[in-house]
Amino acid sequence: MATYLDTPRHTSRSLSDDDMALVHALQVNGRASFREIADALGISDQTAARRWSRLRSAGRLRVLGLTDPLRLGDSIWLVRVRCTPDAATSLGEAMARRPDTTWVHLSSGGTEINCSVRTRGPGLEESLLLQKLPRTPQVVDVSAHCSLHMFFGRHLSPINKRGPLSPAQVAALTPPDAPAERATESAPPVTLDDSDRHLLDLLARDGRAAPADLATATGLSPSTVRRRIAELRAAGALYFDVEYHADVLQQSFRAALWLEIDPSHLAEAGATLAAHPEVAFATAVTGTANLYASIDTTTAQSFYRYLTESVAALPGLRHTATSPTHRTLKGPGPYLPPRP
Known part of the structure; x- marks a missing residue:
């Protein structure tokens, strides 16, 4: 789970119970159809679609199709950058624009940047960002800590703990191709081809993109798109997360x-x-x-x-x-x- 930029776009600090139920449903299964969501929530599919469209167009949430670094043979590093107070915001914003970073935060009174950096392979050698940072004049210190085992994260967020859906509703929405974590931990890394990478890049921008639109963009057939999404999801390489605006859950x-x-x-x-x-x-x-x-x-x-x-x-x-x-x-x- 994450938030959008903390610059507020709304004055409300909460969602209605009905909207929160939809948010919880999407966190459980970001690609669930409106019919599946409607059946679980006891509403019409038109109502589910209307609520999603309103929240998405207002910038309050979006669904992202993301990849598990460990299943692709990559690594995640938690990086702490201490810098001069006048440089933290501009340096943090520059780091946020990089596709190899996630979770970029300003902390400690504006003198520290905390972020997650993804590297190809197990080491730091491939990270241009981590090679550059120590040579940046405004940077005082850099430390990097490799993520070894995730206890809570990926497709899970706080709404999975405190959301309004019942266990039966969650079970109804849980995708059948969701992998068992222990089954994928010891499995060999998933191999991707160019069409997979293109498909995953599109899903990282819009996890609910229609198969027909993904097919047009990738040159694949809609049936191939559906099949490959299911295969990558079952292998643990692909999961879906909801990114929230700050006024939703934060x-x-x-x-x-x-x-x-x-x-x-x-x-x-x-x-x-x-x-x-x-x-x-x-x-x-x-x-x-x-x-x-x-x-x-x-x-x-x-x-x-x-x-x-x-x-x-x-x-x-x-x-x-x-x-x-x-x-x-x-x-x-x-x-x-x-x-x-």
């Missing part, structure tokens, strides 16, 4: 949480952390701080309670470090959303 206080956990308790602590309603993303990483999470709470006071109660109770906890986030420059996909 709460008032956000922070990055870096935890040092005793290695013998890392798996247990990560699974426990992932179940917390405050956690929007959690992964094991390399480095002294070996567990990272993105936290979303209502106030600074609720964040304090979360730290002193839920986080303090994690097994094997040795040390915590926090970094408040005050602006999101880019969400989960490789491309920034189109301006209204």
Whole structure:
């Protein structure tokens, strides 16, 4: 789950219950048909289509077809860039425009940029961004931490934890080609050809693009498009996520949480952390701080309670470090959303 740029386009800070049900449905299955959504929610397909069109045209959400780096043999690095205060915004915006970055945040009073960088293969050698950053005059320090095991993320967001749909509705919407995580972790990387890459690039811009439109753009037949999307999804290489405008789900206080956990308790602590309603993303990483999470709470006071109660109770906890986030420059996909 992610948000759009934090520049507000709306005065409302919440959605109606009906709209939130639609959002939850799309998070469960971003390519569900309006008939499937309507059947699960107990509404007409015209109503489902109308609600989606209104929310999308207002820039409040979009569905993205994204790829799992590990299933393609790539790596994800969580990068922390400390820079001079006058350079953080411009440097962060430049990083957000790059297709190899996601989750670009300004934090720590505007002196730090936190982002996710995707590299081809397991190492940092292929990343032009990480080669350039240390030589940028305004950059004070760069540290990179490889994501080793994701406990919460990809197609899951906080709405999967606190959304309005019942378990039966979620089950009805869950796509039949959704892979089992353990089944894909040990599988060999998925091989893509040029038509696959073109198809995935289009889905990264619009995850609900019609098969006919995708067929026209790629030169494939609609049936081939449908089949290949199903195959890539079943292999765990392709998943669908919803990118939200800041006024949909985002709460008032956000922070990055870096935890040092005793290695013998890392798996247990990560699974426990992932179940917390405050956690929007959690992964094991390399480095002294070996567990990272993105936290979303209502106030600074609720964040304090979360730290002193839920986080303090994690097994094997040795040390915590926090970094408040005050602006999101880019969400989960490789491309920034189109301006209204």
